[in-house]
Amino acid sequence: AQKITQTQPGMFVQEKEAVTLDCTYDTSDPSYGLFWYKQPSSGEMIFLIYQGSYDQQNATEGRYSLNFQKARKSANLVISASQLGDSAMYFCAFKGAGSYQLTFGKGTKLSVIP
Amino acid sequence: AAGVIQSPRHLIKEKRETATLKCYPIPRHDTVYWYQQGPGQDPQFLISFYEKMQSDKGSIPDRFSAQQFSDYHSELNMSSLELGDSALYFCASSLQGRSYEQYFGPGTRLTVT
Numbered sequence: 754a755q756k757i758t759q760t761q762p763g764m765f766v767q768e769k770e771a772v773t774l775d776c777t778y779d780t781s782d783p784s785y786g787l788f789w790y791k792q793p794s795s796g797e798m799i800f801l802i803y804q805g806s807y808d809q810q811n812a813t814e815g816r817y818s819l820n821f822q823k824a825r826k827s828a829n830l831v832i833s834a835s836q837l838g839d840s841a842m843y844f845c846a847f848k849g850a851g852s853y854q855l856t857f858g859k860g861t862k863l864s865v866i867p
Numbered sequence: 868a869a870g871v872i873q874s875p876r877h878l879i880k881e882k883r884e885t886a887t888l889k890c891y892p893i894p895r896h897d898t899v900y901w902y903q904q905g906p907g908q909d910p911q912f913l914i915s916f917y918e919k920m921q922s923d924k925g926s927i928p929d930r931f932s933a934q935q936f937s938d939y940h941s942e943l944n945m946s947s948l949e950l951g952d953s954a955l956y957f958c959a960s961s962l963q964g965r966s967y968e969q970y971f972g973p974g975t976r977l978t979v980t
Contacts, residue, residue: 786967796955798910798971805967844909853900853923853966854912 756780757847759858766835767866773820774830774861776845782806784850787828789819792842792860801843804828832863840865869894871960871972879978880948888943888975892960898922899941900959900969901933910957916941917963948979 756779766772778787789801804812804819812819820829832839842862846855872891880886892899898917902910912925916935927933930948935941939960945952955976959969 788967790971796976797973798957798959800968800970803967848967853898853915854925855900855902855910855969856912857909859909 757845757856757858759845759861761861762859763862763864765864765866766832766839768837769834771831771833772835772863774832774843774845774863776828776830776858778826778828778845778847780826780847780849782849782851786848786850787819787821788846788848788855789817789828789830790844790846790857791839792844794841798844802830835865837865837867839863871958871970873956873958873972873975875975876973877976877978879980881980882948882950884948884979886945886948886977888945888956888958888977890941890943890958890960890972892939892941892958893970896960896962896970897939898961898963898966899935899939900961901927901941901943902957902959902971904955904957904974905951906954908954913943915966945977950979953977953979 758777785806787804791799802814818831842860844860845858900915901913904910913927915923919935933943955974957974958972
């Protein structure tokens with residue numbers, strides 16, 4: 754079974770600074786996808802970014818980028834120029850190529866300080 | 868753009884009662900997924916459907932059942948509710964073959980008293 758590990762239960766970052774949220778995974782699947790979701794206090798799950806295991810380049814979406822290091826099995830999320838609205842829980846998730854389900858990590862609570 | 872619709876948004880039930888949660892996927896999406904997120908927990912996959920057939924199954928209790936209808940909407944039926952079933956239930960949808968693009972609904976918050 755796949756395992757997703759987010760080692761940072763909580764993180765603080767100053768407004769306008771960059772922050773990196775860690776995610777490591779354990780799998781023997783040759784093909785898979787990695788995801789990051791944001792969950793504000795209101796509860797909805799907002800998709801941020803996706804990285805396929807065969808993608809040659811790191812994924813980027815606006816202020817979000819995914820630092821994918823396949824050999825180290827890590828998929829860290831980098832948020833540049835943090836904003837107060839970035840304060841939320843962030844979940845890393847894994848999906849095997851032959852599976853429909855997302856497996857989530859325990860999440861990291863990010864707090865942006867003015 | 869249209870999003871996934873879930874109803875009701877909030878539901879309060881007593882122990883041993885039944886509950887039905889509904890999910891209306893994004894137009895043209897033919898695959899739906901159900902996830903359960905307990906308080907302070909990460910979401911756990913329950914079950915998914917494509918073309919009214921179960922496509923994958925996770926940690927769904929035997930007391931729960933789900934189905935997908937011909938218009939692609941889905942219902943999650945929960946019986947003999949327990950206090951531990953109190954959670955946020957998400958439905959997500961995607962196009963078949965694009966399960967890496969799962970769009971989540973706002974969730975139904977179920978409270979069992």
